Amino acid sequence: MSRAVEESNRRLLRARDAMDRAYAQPLDVPALARIAHLSEGHFIRTFRATFGETPHHYLQRRRVERSMYLLRETRQPVTDICFAVGFTSLGTFSRTFRDIVGQSPSQYRRTAVSVPVPTCFTRTWMRPVNFGEVRPAKVD
Template identity: 80%
Template sequence: MSRATEDSNRRMLRARDAMDRAYAEPLDVPALARIAHISEAHFIRTFRATFGETPHRYLQRRRVERAMLLLRETDRPVTEICMEVGFTSLGTFSRTFRDIVGEPPSAYRRRGPVAAVPSCFTMAWMRPSSFGEAGGDAAD
């Protein structure tokens, strides 16, 4: 990988990390481009080439992911969740949610709470592996 590609990826990751941290804030392309230290047009093209989607779509998806958790884990009104995750219109939220998830927020909520993952699975998944590590012995 060339140094220029590494630098570009680092800039895009910086902007994406900002979106992950402040997804509920009113983020726009000019602000994100400033974070990445590049022009707005170049930012949109480079972000899409790096992550496979536009910055706007990434931010929408991130907001919907958070809303999915809130819908299944709380009994707060859909409108309140919509505003909390950064949407300013219930209609836009509902349409975007349906486009990404495949069903409206109310239908998604009716499924009920997300089942807990068994702790034995979680522990096994989180356990460090010696596979491929220098000097590691799987028999230890």
């Protein structure tokens, strides 16, 4: 791997790590591009080519992952969870959650079961799919 590719990957990882750490904060593409020391357009194109989704979709997915945990493990109202994970609108949260998970936050809460299983299995199985991917059919 060339030095330029390694440096580019390091910059993108820096921005992705910032999203993982501060997913609940108001992050936007200009701020993330500054973290990566890239122009906005180049940052979006390179991020998508490297990670398979846009920075915006990655951040939304991370927020939904966290909200899934809170819906399963707490009794906090959906509205409180929406704002706690960084969404500024309940409508946007619900629509994004449904697009990624396939059901509304309230439906997910009703059907989700909190069972002690190994974390590695839970993370793999419960990880939401990317926007536009088809989730496999449920096996009953």
